[in-house]
Amino acid sequence: MRKTMLLLLMALFFCAGMAQKSQIKMNFYKTWVGLKDSTEVEGVLYQVTDTSIVLTQSLLVKDYLMDSIQLKNLHCKWIETIQTKRKNAVGRGALIGAACGFFVGAMVGFTDGDDENSIVFFSAEEKALLGGFTGAIAGAGIGVLLGSFKLSIPINRDQKKFRDTQFKLKKRALIHQ
Known part of the structure; x- marks a missing residue:
């Protein structure tokens, strides 16, 4: 016994x-952004600024180390909703x-x-x-x-709502400011 x-x-x-790793670890958050024209942009949450969010498409650490990523800047006046979920x-x-x-x-x-x-x-x-x-x-x-749950944040093209939720989004961004 x-x-x-x-x-x-x-x-x-x-x-x-065994769970301890000594490699570079980046937490990727897949993000879906609903825009005012009813389209949706998908990517990795890279950075959150005062008036916009920046997305990238790459999920590979080597792309970030070699600085070979393409960024897409989305102003808060275009954003209806933001949904985010951690990769894996x-x-x-x-x-x-x-x-x-x-x-x-x-x-x-x-x-x-x-x-x-x-x-x-x-x-x-x-x-x-x-x-x-x-x-x-x-x-x-x-x-x-x-x-399987996603964090869903309604922005409704309102800069005040965007600024109120910046803290949540910045915790999930690759680049913290």
Whole structure:
């Protein structure tokens, strides 16, 4: 029983240690901008200024390092709505949800203990494994659901509304000012 608990904790710390990366990391936020003429512009949120947002099309880090990106400037007087979502948010949500679900399910199964005087006998370790897999499936589903949401900001071509939401947008931009 203690051996299984120790293995679960070691696996958790191993996964957390492997999550550390030493590479350059850029958080890309895919952005959809609805314009006043009912068209939509899609790109990566690059920068937010006082009166406009700047989008780019590239999702490759090497393009930003080599400064070979094309920028599109959209003035707030043209913008109806802005929707933004982090790149790979659905996959990240599924992984985090599955890991949390597995951990919670395993802990619930493990604390239930061994079966005694029953038709079907399961040990605490077997219950932990079954509970972990069941929790992982449920957690992945919840993670996919939560990761699929977009942040939607109505601007309605109003500069005051744009300035009120600048803080939210600047947190998601590649270039912070």
